[in-house]
Amino acid sequence: MTKGNHINDEERALERLKDILLKKDRAELEEIRSILHSQEKLTEKVKPILLDHFEFFKENFSHEYESIINELIDKKLKQSEQELLDLIYPSLGKMISKYVTLQMTTLKESIESTVKSKFSFGRSIKSFFTGVKESDLIIANANVSTVEEVYLIQRDSGILLASASNNESMDKDVVAGMLTAIKSFVEDAFNKDAQDLEMIEYGSYKIIIRSYYSFYIAMAISGALSSTEQNNLAENIDTFASNELKSFKGRYESSSAEISKLLEHQFIV
Amino acid sequence: MISKKVILTGSFGVGKTSIFNQFLFQKFSDKYLTTIGVKVNKKTVEAKGQEVSLLVWDIAGEVTQDKVPTSYFLGASGIIYVMDLSRPLTFEKLDSDIAYLEELLPGAAIKIVGNKKDLLSKEELLEAQQNISKKLDAITSAKTGENIPDLFLNLAEELV
Numbered sequence: 285m286t287k288g289n290h291i292n293d294e295e296r297a298l299e300r301l302k303d304i305l306l307k308k309d310r311a312e313l314e315e316i317r318s319i320l321h322s323q324e325k326l327t328e329k330v331k332p333i334l335l336d337h338f339e340f341f342k343e344n345f346s347h348e349y350e351s352i353i354n355e356l357i358d359k360k361l362k363q364s365e366q367e368l369l370d371l372i373y374p375s376l377g378k379m380i381s382k383y384v385t386l387q388m389t390t391l392k393e394s395i396e397s398t399v400k401s402k403f404s405f406g407r408s409i410k411s412f413f414t415g416v417k418e419s420d421l422i423i424a425n426a427n428v429s430t431v432e433e434v435y436l437i438q439r440d441s442g443i444l445l446a447s448a449s450n451n452e453s454m455d456k457d458v459v460a461g462m463l464t465a466i467k468s469f470v471e472d473a474f475n476k477d478a479q480d481l482e483m484i485e486y487g488s489y490k491i492i493i494r495s496y497y498s499f500y501i502a503m504a505i506s507g508a509l510s511s512t513e514q515n516n517l518a519e520n521i522d523t524f525a526s527n528e529l530k531s532f533k534g535r536y537e538s539s540s541a542e543i544s545k546l547l548e549h550q551f552i553v
Numbered sequence: 554m555i556s557k558k559v560i561l562t563g564s565f566g567v568g569k570t571s572i573f574n575q576f577l578f579q580k581f582s583d584k585y586l587t588t589i590g591v592k593v594n595k596k597t598v599e600a601k602g603q604e605v606s607l608l609v610w611d612i613a614g615e616v617t618q619d620k621v622p623t624s625y626f627l628g629a630s631g632i633i634y635v636m637d638l639s640r641p642l643t644f645e646k647l648d649s650d651i652a653y654l655e656e657l658l659p660g661a662a663i664k665i666v667g668n669k670k671d672l673l674s675k676e677e678l679l680e681a682q683q684n685i686s687k688k689l690d691a692i693t694s695a696k697t698g699e700n701i702p703d704l705f706l707n708l709a710e711e712l713v
Contacts (some may be wrong), residue, residue: 441558441628442593443608457556461593461608468624469590537556 378487385488388508396512429507431517432489434547435460436529436536439499442468445536448548463502467493483514490514494521499536501525503551524550554597554604557712558628559705562621562654563635564643565614568668571695572635573611576705581696588613591625600709607631607709618650623657631662631708638667638681638692648686662711666704670694 319325341348361368433453436446442464444457453459463484470481480495492503492514501521509517528546532539561569570588574580577594592611597604610629615621626632632654636644647665654663665687671694673681682689690707693700 438628440624441608441630442610443556443558443628455595457595457606457608458593461558461595461610465591465593465610465625468622468627472622472624 381488385508389510392508392510392513396510429505429509429513431503431551432506433459433504434551435463435502436543436547437464437500437502438536439464439495439497443537445499446540446543446547448544448552450552460502463491463493467500492517492521494518494525496525499529520551554606555713556595556606556608557630557709559607559609559631559633559708560626560629561609561611561633561635562618563614564616564637564646567614567635567637567640567643568695569614569635570611572633572666572668572693572701572704573609575695575698575701576609579698581698596705598706598709600706601713603713605709605713607705617646618653626654626657629658629661630712631664632658633664633666633704633708635666635668636685637669638678639669639672641681641684644685651687662708664690664704664708666691666693668693668695670699671696 319329430450432451433449434447435444435456437443437460438445442461444460447456447460449456466484467481471479480493480500482493482495484491484493488506488508490505490509492505494501501524503517503521505517524546528550529536529543532543536543561573563569565587566585570586570592571581573592573594574582577596588611590613593608594611595606595608597606599605610625612621612625634647634650634654636647644667651663651665654661667681667685667689670678670692678692682692691700691704693704695701
């Protein structure tokens with residue numbers, strides 16, 4: 285027997301031995317391969333495991349990942365702080381402004397009611413000597429209502445006759461026209477007893493309207509305005525209309541500059 | 554300077570707002586957005602050597618004028634009654650509408666306007682004019698701006 289023949293015999297014997305020993309393992313390996321290469325079989329095997337995992341994930345998500353997610357949100361919020369502020373600020377600002385105005389109005393009305401019902405000797409004395417109303421003394425710091433604009437407008441046409449303003453608003457002729465259009469619409473739509481539109485509210489703005497025979501006066505006010513203040517302003521407007529405007533009867537348009545000065549002196553300054 | 558209230562009125566979709574925008578801003582849009590209620594704006598023109606501030610009220614269109622809230626017309630010195638030359642339906646009520654406006658605002662200057670000239674050929678334009686019961690004061694195109702400034706200028710001159 286040569287040396288080469290001897291090696292071949294050994295190899296064959298080894299292969300036979302491997303066949304005997306690894307037969308079961310090889311069959312299992314073949315089975316695993318067939319599973320891996322068949323999507324249907326693989327799905328059948330993996331699906332229950334994944335479902336179990338999802339169930340676990342659902343039940344333990346907050347516990348397992350809470351800290352990671354919180355960190356991510358914190359980081360994102362810090363990175364986008366300006367964008368978020370830009371988004372939230374306009375709405376928040378309006379909400380706060382409206383809320384503060386409402387609270388101030390409630391506060392003023394409550395104080396006025398207290399002043400009416402409870403007598404205070406000291407406050408009365410101070411009020412007497414300074415000439416300032418008792419309620420005004422109490423809420424001096426909180427009195428935030430301001431007359432922003434006053435318009436004298438021809439009643440039917442909506443043509444602006446005179447105006448005075450605290451600031452530069454849009455074209456006053458157009459404002460007067462649109463106010464008249466709104467007033468006409470409301471009075472036409474809801475008027476059953478020849479009543480006039482007396483108030484328009486927009487956010488923290490109020491427009492008091494006093495209508496007379498040939499003209500009306502519209503006054504835009506910002507800030508908190510109690511019902512007493514509102515009544516006082518309405519009375520002041522009525523007094524102005526009957527006393528100051530009387531001498532301009534029939535020549536309102538040609539006396540526009542003069543009346544505007546009077547309006548400014550009476551209501552704005 | 555004197556101020557005059559001018560009303561733009563007529564049936565819906567005749568081009569009142571387009572005339573309004575063309576006169577005030579020299580702009581035209583093909584988009585049709587129906588006017589809700591009324592829109593007011595002003596423009597100052599010079600008529601007979603005098604500055605006239607025209608306060609123009611662009612009123613939402615109605616099929617007949619008696620459906621427009623009367624308070625919108627009160628105090629108006631001029632009325633521009635607009636029709637769509639390409640839609641005969643918009644000039645069917647011309648006689649009764651003008652009679653109503655004359656009764657409501659005696660003394661006011663009324664201009665009868667045929668708009669959308671750009672949509673019609675010469676022959677169609679002639680035919681449309683023959684079917685309109687009153688003489689037109691202006692034939693306009695809000696799209697091209699043709700005759701719009703003259704319309705308001707003529708009205709302003711009449712109001713001075």
